[in-house]
Amino acid sequence: MEALIRINHIQKKYKMGDEVIFALRDITLDLFPNEYVAFMGPSGSGKSTLMNILGCLDTPTEGEYYLNGQLVSAMNDEELARVRNREIGFVFQTFNLLSRSSALENVAMPLIYAGLTVSAREQRAGDMLKSVGLGERMKHKPNELSGGQRQRVAIARALINHPSILLADEPTGNLDSRTSHEIMGLFEDLHKQGHTIILVTHEEDIALYAHRIIRLRDGNVELDERNLNVRTAQTRMTESA
Secondary structure, three states, X not given: OOOOEEEEEEEEEEEEOOEEEEEEEEEEEEEOOOOEEEEEOOOOOXXXXXXXXHOOOOOOOEEEEEEOOEEHHHOOHHHHHHHHHHHEEEEEOOOOOOOOOOHHHHHHHHHHHHOOOHHHHHHHHHHHHHHOOXXXXXXXXXXXXXXXXXXXXXXXXXXXXXXXXXXXXXXXXXXXXXXXXXXXXXXXXXXXXXXXXXXXXXXXXHHOOOOEEEEEEOOEEEEEEEOOOOOOHHHHHHHHO
C-alpha cells in the first residue's frame, strides 16, 4: 500500500540569539490510508511541531514531506493553504468555533471556498451534523451547546470537505472524562468508516483508542508500535458499569 503521508529526515530548528533550538531532530515516518495513529510525548517532545508540519501550518527546516504524493514541504503559502482546505481536517482542543454563528453556519464555513451555493452548503452541513448526532442542534450557537456538542460541531466541520486526513490536537483536553470517551467513541466510528485519523495527546487512556502509538522525546521518535490493546467505547462502557 502506498503511504498517504511520507516524511523523510524532517528537522525543525529555531535560532534564538547564538543558540539553535531543535524542535524536531530527525523524523522519518510513513503513515497509511485508514490508519488511526496517536502521537504522544511530554511537553517539549516535538509532537505539536510535528502536527503543525503534517497539517501544513508550518514547514520543516530540512527534510521532505509528501502528502498523497505531493511534495508539500516545498510549497509556498498559497499552495499550502489549498492543501489544508482540500486534504486536511482539523479538530482542536479549544473547538475554534465562531461564537455568533450557528452550528450549521460553522460547519458550512469551509464550503464557501469550494464555490458551493448557500443551499448546497447548508444541505451538506446539515447532513454532516446529523452524522455526528447533532441533527436537533443545527440552529444553536456554541454558547448554547455543551463542550461535547461543540467538539462534535468541530468534528463535523473538519470532515465537511472529505479530507484525506483528520488531525486532532488534544481533542479531549477541555472535556470531562465521560464526554472525552464519548468523543473518542465518535473517532472510533469515523475510523471504521475509513477515515485516516492522527491524534496528538498527552493522555495515555486517550492514546489507547489508536491502533498505532508513536512516542516522541527530544525531537526524535522514541517508540513506534502497534497498539495490541486498543480501547473501544464498548470497553469503556464495561469499565464504567
